[in-house]
Amino acid sequence: MSDCTGGRASDADRRVDCWASFTNYERALMPRAFVTGITGQDGQHLAELLHSKGYEVFGMVKGQNNPRMHMMRDEFPYVEPVPGDLADLPSLVKALDMVQPDEVYNLGAISFVALSFNQAELTANITGLGVLRMLEAVRMVGGAENNPIRMYQASSSEMFGKVRETPQTEMTPFHPRSPYGCAKVFGHDIVVNYRESYGMYACSGILFNHEGPRRGMEFVTRKVTNAAARIKLGLQNEVVLGNLDSKRDWGYAGDYVKAMWLMLQQDEPDDYVVATGVTHTIEDLVRMSFAEVGIDNWQDYVRQDPKYFRPAEVDLLIGDSTKARTKLGWEPEVDFAQLIKMMVANDLELEAARHRQRQISG
Ligand code: NAP
Ligand code: G4F
Secondary structure, rough: OOOOOOOOOHHHHHHHHHHHOHHHHEEEEHOOOOOEEOOOOOHHHHHHHHHHOOOOOEEEEEOOOOHHHHHHHHHOOOOOEEOOOOOHHHHHHHHHHHHHOOEEEEEEOOHHHHHHHHOOHHHHHHHHHHHHHHHHHHHHHHHOOOOOOOEEEEHHHOOOOOOOOOOOOOOOOOOOHHHHHHHHHHHHHHHHHHHHHHHEEOOOOOOOOEEOOOOOOOOHHHHHHHHHHHHHHHOOOEEEEOOOOEEEEEEEEEHHHHHHHHHOOOOOOOOOOEEEOOOEEEEHHEEEEEEEOOOHHHHEEEEEEEHOOOOOOOOOOOOHHHHHHHHHHOOOOOHHHHHHHHHHHHHHHHHHHHHHHHHHHO
């Protein structure tokens, strides 16, 4: 089979040529993956991983003129876009019927916890009911019995919320603290229910926070690494944040998508916690990000505003991923310090390039 796995984003044209060189026979032998949330952080990492493993990758894209489509075409020319929306069951059935996937990765969601407090019904519909719709679509297309389609659901450590035990495992009871967390609990439970009721191969990964250069600017890690870079470059004076005391178990998204894939390669479907087992405060994140650009007096650049505090907070997350490590053989490779280094370096380069471009175009 042709080798299309070596390209980088800057080699987009070469990869398009390479991809087109697959024969129909070669494509027929490739496993097929259908990914919702392909335009998001995890979708991009997963697309890369699946492509490197020889999958044909189909990515569901919502909307009539999705602004992220340009980025997808440029950076992931091997991903076949398929229209659809998690709010619309017929669109999911149509998409799966067309793709006939071996594996479905349901990553699509309203994923920003703060937004979920303001748009709770939308969050329940997409992040919660969207999972039920996807399970139904898999059943309708793959068949009520001996369904060959394997499905991964993106569950979240946010479900643990006001944690009942530390560290959190697959057995820790849920106590969600946001509409997002409540929607994820429904999604998680309905996956278990369809697995037990209909014998479907459906798994949930209870993933703790994972980040990287592709993280959206609305999340605290990227907001902070980007602000540190911009302050260093003289493009910004301060960063305004909320609660600096909460603790998160942060890992690297590139490591976490490997666990998603591994879950769908097992003999039996199951649910797994995916975490580093190390926790840090938001203040640690700020201090280390500013230190990375050579600023030690970070307090002079950080202001707190009540508008960034949440009606109910998740104070402490730290996961025990022993099951994933022993059964899947999964290990995180990037630690917190390396993660911050990677994100700050990316933001320094990105912001400097944007600044140069603005100067050139006057
Ligand atoms: P993300 O960057 O916010 O991406 C979310 C994706 O969902 C985007 O591609 C978005 O599409 C899509 N989406 C939103 N509404 C949709 C709809 N109505 N129909 C179909 N797709 C829709 O999130 P992420 O960080 O990659 O996370 C991926 C999944 O893992 C999410 O389900 C998230 O809740 C879950 N999770 C994430 C973490 C984490 O730390 N990153 C931890 C645990 C669980 P558009 O681009 O078109 O808006
Ligand atoms: O970066 P965050 O918005 O992530 P959060 O709420 O932990 O959710 C992320 O991880 C979940 C897994 O546990 C995912 F399921 C979910 O989809 C998402 O990817 O906030 C992290 C912490 C919170 O305690 C928040 O209160 O940072 C605190 N924070 C303080 N100032 C802030 C800010 N968060 C944001 N987004 N912006 C701030 O200015």
